[in-house]
Amino acid sequence: MSTVAEHCRKVAHLLRRLHDATPEQVPLAEARGRVLARDVTAPVSLPPFDNSQMDGYALRTADLDSARTGVAVRLQVASPIPAGTAPADLRPGSAAPIMTGAMLPAGADAVVPIEQATPDRFFADDGGTRTVELPAGVPAGQYVRVAGSDIGAGDPALPAGTLLLAPQLGLLAALGMGTVPVRPRPVVLLLSTGDEVVAPGAELPPGGIYDANTTMLRACLEDAGAVVRHSRLVTDDVERFQGRLAEDLAEEPVDLVVTAGGISKGAYEVVRQGLADHPVEFGAVAMQPGGPQAIGSIDSVPFLGFPGNPVSCLVSFETFLRPALSDIIGYPRPRPxxxxxxxxxxxxxxxxxxxxxxxxxxxxxxxxxxxxxxxxxxxxxxxxxxxxxxxxxxxxxxxxxxxxxxxxxxxxxxxxxxxx
CATH class of the missing domain: 2.40.340.10 (MoeA, C-terminal, domain IV)
Incomplete structure (x- = not known):
């Protein structure tokens, strides 16, 4: 009988090749919940240019240096600078109305909020005939977001293994990345066995029970980032089980086969009998529930067999498969x-x-x-x-x-x- 720790190591070893799978390049809009496959460096700086943190006036602090503290300085009002435009250079003795996020004009080195200006409102652009009073003593850099102050071009942005959620996707979008390299999701073939098992919604015959394992394990696998290519109910007929398994494996490549039921020592253990010619180990783990476990490969595809009782199934998944996926792929995150x-x-x-x-x-x-x-x-x-x-x-x-x-x-x- 294996210990739980020993079986955990066996499962991790079985699935180790998933870590080396070729990364997928996916559109940013489809990357939520995926795991970053490679380190990402910033292709551009954030902000990409000096810009205003406030609605206000962009100015040269040198134009205010000669004034006494507390004395307002009157400057000519230049053409306004909305966000998304490239402004003209700022002439000495003038101040340009600037909107939040707008590019600072060359020559300007500070911004005064509109609330500190007299009058405290913007004018329509009238060709530079108006003036505005601004307070003296403004330090250089006031309310200016300096280019690259968030992250500089070429700096590390996100390391490989990062789970991509809203904040991380927001950063990648701000950096202009339309696609992102992510670790592939493991593709799983899921088979649930038993003559007595009936699909939910069907009529229940005498001696039958509704199948909980397929629905539950599929949800577990998909919550863990896997793609369940097929999930099927299979009877306790060995030849049918072998035929169904062979058809599914031939139809499309999968990374893992998972079965529920049929692995113990009873007379109708279809998985155990059907995989007798494959390098699969059927044994017991010192755990209750979930003692019977199967592990090996089917035509070089990793295979895990879980017990058929629903609680044993879920405990097996949470104890062995979920942690292995977390360690190897980086998702799902470990249970607290x-x-x-x-x-x-x-x-x-x-x-x-x-x-x-x-x-x-x-x-x-x-x-x-x-x-x-x-x-x-x-x-x-x-x-x-x-x-x-x-x-x-x-x-x-x-x-x-x-x-x-x-x-x-x-x-x-x-x-x-x-x-x-």
Whole structure:
């Protein structure tokens, strides 16, 4: 029986080639949630030119130097400078009305806000016949955004591995980048097995159960940045399983095959039987739920087999596959792990990591939801955390500390009573 840490290393080793995949160049508008594949340097400076931080008057501070402090200086009003234009040079003894973000004219070295001018409003352009009074003692550089003060051309902008969200995309857009190199999303073939399993929405026959694994694992994989090329239900017929698998792999290349069910030691373990001729290891991990695990390759394609019970499936994904994708591809970001105080006592098999579903509250306590059974889907849906009861621990008391992996934001402690 492998330890959890050992199986984690096996999964990471299996998927290591995903890290070396050729980057994709995608339009900036399609890059949200993707991971930057290469370091990006700034192709231009930000700001690209000296510009005004205020609506006001651009001027030469030398024209104000001779005045006494507190004395206003009267300057000729030059032609206004709207944003998006290249202004004429500023003549000595004049001040140009300038809008926020507009290019500073050559010769100007400061801006006085319109509120400090007399009159404190702009004139229509009348050919330079008007004057304006501006305060003396204005320092050079006042309300001027200097070219490159945010980032200079050629400076590092974003490192490889950056998750591209709104702020990062905003920077790349401001730098004029229409496309961006990103790490490819892993393409996954997902198969769920079992004669008893029926697709949601179909009529349920005697002895049948609705398939939760396909929907749940597909959502998990897509939340983790993967592309699920196909997700299918397959019966416990070995030849049909082998034929479906061969057809799907021949149809389009995939980076990973994931199955749910059919990997234990029962009489109808279709995945185990169907992959007998492939380099796949079927074994057990010291974890509850999620003990049975399969790992290997199918025609050189990495393969992971998860147990068929829904809770075991999700715990397996969260324990093994999600962290591997996070480490190798840089997305999804790791789940936060925090210490929490148990709200109640708990027992656990001493030689296994037990993963219980729980409700973590913002006061630092965690309440277990449902039992240890791997079929308790309702309890799984109510949980916002996976509670880790480590190997070597058989009993914990209320108030003892445990590590929890957060699946969602903490709940308000005042709502604890509604979750009893």
């Amino acid at each position: 792990e925090v210490a929490a105080r148990l709200a109640e006592p708990v027992s656990s098999p001493e030689h296994k990591l037990q993963v219980r579903r729980g409700r973590y509250f913002d006061d630092g306590t965690v309440q277990l939801i449902g039992g240890a059974g791997s079929h308790l889907v309702h309890a799984l849906a109510e949980a916002n955390a996976l509670v880790q009861i480590p190997e070597g621990t058989s009993e914990l008391d209320a108030g003892d500390d445990v590590q929890v992996r957060l699946l969602d934001a903490p709940a308000d402690a005042t709502t604890k009573g509604s979750n009893q």
